[in-house]
Amino acid sequence: MSSPIGDTSRPARLAEPGEGFGADELALATRNHGLPLEALRYDVTPPGLHYVLTHYDIPYVNGDAPWALAIDGAVQRQLSLGMDDLRAFPAVTARVTMECAGNGRARLDPRPVSQPWLVEAVGTADWTGVPLRLLLAEAGVDDSAVDVVFTGADHGVERGVEQDYQRALPLGVAAGDAPEVLVAYAMNGAALPPQHGYPLRLVVPGWYGMAHVKWLRDITVTGTPFTGFQQTTAYRLRQRPEEDGEPVERIAPRALMIPPGFPDFMSRERVIRPGQVTLEGRAWSGRAPVVSVEVTTDDGRTWHEADLGEETAHRWAWRAWRFAWTAKPGTHVLSARATDAEGSTQPLSQPWNRGGFANNMVQRIAVHSLDGEQADE
Amino acid sequence: MSSPIGDTSRPARLAEPGEGFGADELALATRNHGLPLEALRYDVTPPGLHYVLTHYDIPYVNGDAPWALAIDGAVQRQLSLGMDDLRAFPAVTARVTMECAGNGRARLDPRPVSQPWLVEAVGTADWTGVPLRLLLAEAGVDDSAVDVVFTGADHGVERGVEQDYQRALPLGVAAGDAPEVLVAYAMNGAALPPQHGYPLRLVVPGWYGMAHVKWLRDITVTGTPFTGFQQTTAYRLRQRPEEDGEPVERIAPRALMIPPGFPDFMSRERVIRPGQVTLEGRAWSGRAPVVSVEVTTDDGRTWHEADLGEETAHRWAWRAWRFAWTAKPGTHVLSARATDAEGSTQPLSQPWNRGGFANNMVQRIAVHSLDGEQADE
Numbered sequence: 001m002s003s004p005i006g007d008t009s010r011p012a013r014l015a016e017p018g019e020g021f022g023a024d025e026l027a028l029a030t031r032n033h034g035l036p037l038e039a040l041r042y043d044v045t046p047p048g049l050h051y052v053l054t055h056y057d058i059p060y061v062n063g064d065a066p067w068a069l070a071i072d073g074a075v076q077r078q079l080s081l082g083m084d085d086l087r088a089f090p091a092v093t094a095r096v097t098m099e100c101a102g103n104g105r106a107r108l109d110p111r112p113v114s115q116p117w118l119v120e121a122v123g124t125a126d127w128t129g130v131p132l133r134l135l136l137a138e139a140g141v142d143d144s145a146v147d148v149v150f151t152g153a154d155h156g157v158e159r160g161v162e163q164d165y166q167r168a169l170p171l172g173v174a175a176g177d178a179p180e181v182l183v184a185y186a187m188n189g190a191a192l193p194p195q196h197g198y199p200l201r202l203v204v205p206g207w208y209g210m211a212h213v214k215w216l217r218d219i220t221v222t223g224t225p226f227t228g229f230q231q232t233t234a235y236r237l238r239q240r241p242e243e244d245g246e247p248v249e250r251i252a253p254r255a256l257m258i259p260p261g262f263p264d265f266m267s268r269e270r271v272i273r274p275g276q277v278t279l280e281g282r283a284w285s286g287r288a289p290v291v292s293v294e295v296t297t298d299d300g301r302t303w304h305e306a307d308l309g310e311e312t313a314h315r316w317a318w319r320a321w322r323f324a325w326t327a328k329p330g331t332h333v334l335s336a337r338a339t340d341a342e343g344s345t346q347p348l349s350q351p352w353n354r355g356g357f358a359n360n361m362v363q364r365i366a367v368h369s370l371d372g373e374q375a376d377e
Numbered sequence: 378m379s380s381p382i383g384d385t386s387r388p389a390r391l392a393e394p395g396e397g398f399g400a401d402e403l404a405l406a407t408r409n410h411g412l413p414l415e416a417l418r419y420d421v422t423p424p425g426l427h428y429v430l431t432h433y434d435i436p437y438v439n440g441d442a443p444w445a446l447a448i449d450g451a452v453q454r455q456l457s458l459g460m461d462d463l464r465a466f467p468a469v470t471a472r473v474t475m476e477c478a479g480n481g482r483a484r485l486d487p488r489p490v491s492q493p494w495l496v497e498a499v500g501t502a503d504w505t506g507v508p509l510r511l512l513l514a515e516a517g518v519d520d521s522a523v524d525v526v527f528t529g530a531d532h533g534v535e536r537g538v539e540q541d542y543q544r545a546l547p548l549g550v551a552a553g554d555a556p557e558v559l560v561a562y563a564m565n566g567a568a569l570p571p572q573h574g575y576p577l578r579l580v581v582p583g584w585y586g587m588a589h590v591k592w593l594r595d596i597t598v599t600g601t602p603f604t605g606f607q608q609t610t611a612y613r614l615r616q617r618p619e620e621d622g623e624p625v626e627r628i629a630p631r632a633l634m635i636p637p638g639f640p641d642f643m644s645r646e647r648v649i650r651p652g653q654v655t656l657e658g659r660a661w662s663g664r665a666p667v668v669s670v671e672v673t674t675d676d677g678r679t680w681h682e683a684d685l686g687e688e689t690a691h692r693w694a695w696r697a698w699r700f701a702w703t704a705k706p707g708t709h710v711l712s713a714r715a716t717d718a719e720g721s722t723q724p725l726s727q728p729w730n731r732g733g734f735a736n737n738m739v740q741r742i743a744v745h746s747l748d749g750e751q752a753d754e
Binding site for chain 2: 005007008009010012019020021022023024025026027028029030031032033034036038039041046047048049050052054055056057058060106113114116117118120155156157158159162193194195196259262263264265266267268269271366368370
């Protein structure tokens with residue numbers, strides 16, 4: 001492509017061996033943000049601590065102007081629904097753990113150059129909205145329908161392709177009830193914040209974040225599979241650029257630990273005092289319920305079963321876990337790994353692909369256990 | 378220092394020429410976050426978009442447990458004030474633009490290795506709380522008093538020094554009314570979010586962010602100048618490590634522009650259509666009111682006066698500005714620069730110091746104006 005836009009919108013690439021993070025990766029990291037891991041303490045992530053990834057700009061939506069959601073394509077009745085129309089449908093609230101498909105990308109070798117997440121692109125919220133299946137039933141889906149395409153109001157360029165952000169779900173998922181997909185207008189009991197899709201977003205429990213289309217303005221039922229950029233170019237698991245690749249869909253199991261003790265400002269390494277330390281965190285999987293979390297305090301030589309928190313009615317939310325540890329003086333490397341009811345567990349070495357997607361390699365936390373010493377000058 | 382803590386808590390350093398951003402800088406950038414620049418549209422920054430910098434961990438404060446603020450040291454009456462005690466004092470709400478002292482650090486050459494902000498470490502909020510001068514009057518400050526030291530509940534290590542975060546203000550500033558320092562318990566009409574200091578923080582209008590101590594638990598009046606780490610080691614303007622340096626205090630003037638058009642996902646460069654484009658943004662100074670904003674669309678060859686938004690009663694908040702531009706096809710570099718009533722203006726080349734503090738070099742935005750073309754494959 002010889003378009004001038006190609007000068008600023010370049011192909012995807014891998015970092016060279018030893019290449020530091022670039023100004024482009026940093027520009028994404030300063031805009032988007034992860035969950036500070038100490039916020040794993042909260043069942044529901046407080047506003048502003050939930051991870052955020054925006055492909056383009058956050059659209060400016062004036063709250064006084066009407067917003068209409070179109071439902072069209074292979075349907076019997078085209079609909080245009082205002083916010084009051086949507087609120088007239090039955091409302092459902094679901095507690096959902098959402099994770100970016102690129103979480104962990106920055107730890108891969110070679111590193112795909114994109115939003116450079118370490119492990120923190122996650123959060124849990126109570127989302128309230130209308131089940132999508134009710135809206136599709138209202139519109140009357142044609143027998144010919146294959147996919148349901150969701151279009152957001154965010155507009156940009158990516159690898160030379162100018163686009164509104166668009167993703168599709170197979171009709172069976174969109175109209176299903178396990179998970180029940182929501183068109184959500186509230187987060188934690190309040191209107192959506194701008195960065196989480198005000199006034200409307202899709203919520204697809206169990207799926208990675210790219211499926212949860214924000215600033216949702218159009219739902220189009222199609223009779224052929226959707227082949228848009230975010231469906232067939234981005235968000236595919238590929239070893240080589242020319243492969244079609246597998247689609248990125250449900251969240252792989254992961255456990256994260258609240259880093260114990262206190263941090264060094266710059267290295268983010270941890271300091272604790274020797275003795276009893278409770279290690280705790282959260283675990284989740286979008287594929288099947290988490291059935292086990294194991295903990296190592298010796299960098300993977302031995303693993304111990306952690307106590308899982310009580311099972312709750314929140315199938316799509318993370319589960320608490322804890323493990324009592326007696327820390328001896330010295331340096332320790334801590335990890336936790338989750339296993340779900342389908343038997344999937346987290347790998348110790350990287351599950352590599354060119355996009356850096358669906359990577360659930362275990363977290364490693366270096367902890368220095370210092371004998372009673374107060375460090376100062 | 379031969380402490381084992383020294384292995385993880387190292388001295389400050391400058392990046393080597395051409396050195397990419399490190400995993401340590403990235404770990405800070407994924408936790409802390411800036412204002413996505415399109416959010417400059419809002420007079421008051423919506424929750425979750427205001428910049429956040431936390432030196433250590435966000436302390437976990439259980440909302441059901443009582444919180445007490447101690448006021449002690451060189452006072453006639455030591456006080457221990459609960460939240461209800463504080464709410465019994467007259468409440469003041471101030472709209473304040475807050476900026477991190479390290480804003481712009483990542484663009485410096487050589488680059489100080491620390492939190493790598495580009496230009497986005499800013500936000501504006503309505504803070505509600507008790508004027509500090511009323512609390513100091515209640516305690517009765519001794520004639521010997523020099524400084525007022527503020528201690529937060531956040532604990533960590535920095536360059537080998539284990540510490541609770543502490544900063545001081547000279548008594549004259551702490552007890553003054555221009556600016557009026559607040560002990561704030563609300564942000565934009567709601568309780569403080571955890572990352573902004575729940576349940577209490579200091580707000581020092583016009584000063585860089587390091588002065589606004591979060592998770593405030595102790596106010597100590599001292600008869601000698603405070604020499605803690607954050608006062609005399611960090612947050613000083615130094616050319617060489619051995620200098621005492623000048624303290625970092627009030628915010629230097631800065632204008633930022635909402636990047637026009639739409640972005641490329643990875644490069645964050647901008648695309649617009651040729652024709653009429655309204656350039657707009659915000660400008661502020663903690664030293665004196667902003668009296669002028671100039672705009673260039675040719676990378677600094679010519680500058681044009683922008684229209685300033687109406688002056689408001691919010692002396693300590695940013696001021697809107699706008700400029701009508703006719704964009705021709707091609708690539709343009711846009712900047713804005715603010716000047717305040719003391720005659721301070723923004724430099725075009727870097728005001729360098731070893732900490733990368735108080736840097737207000739002008740922002741540069743590369744914009745590609747493409748003639749009617751829709752870029753796609």
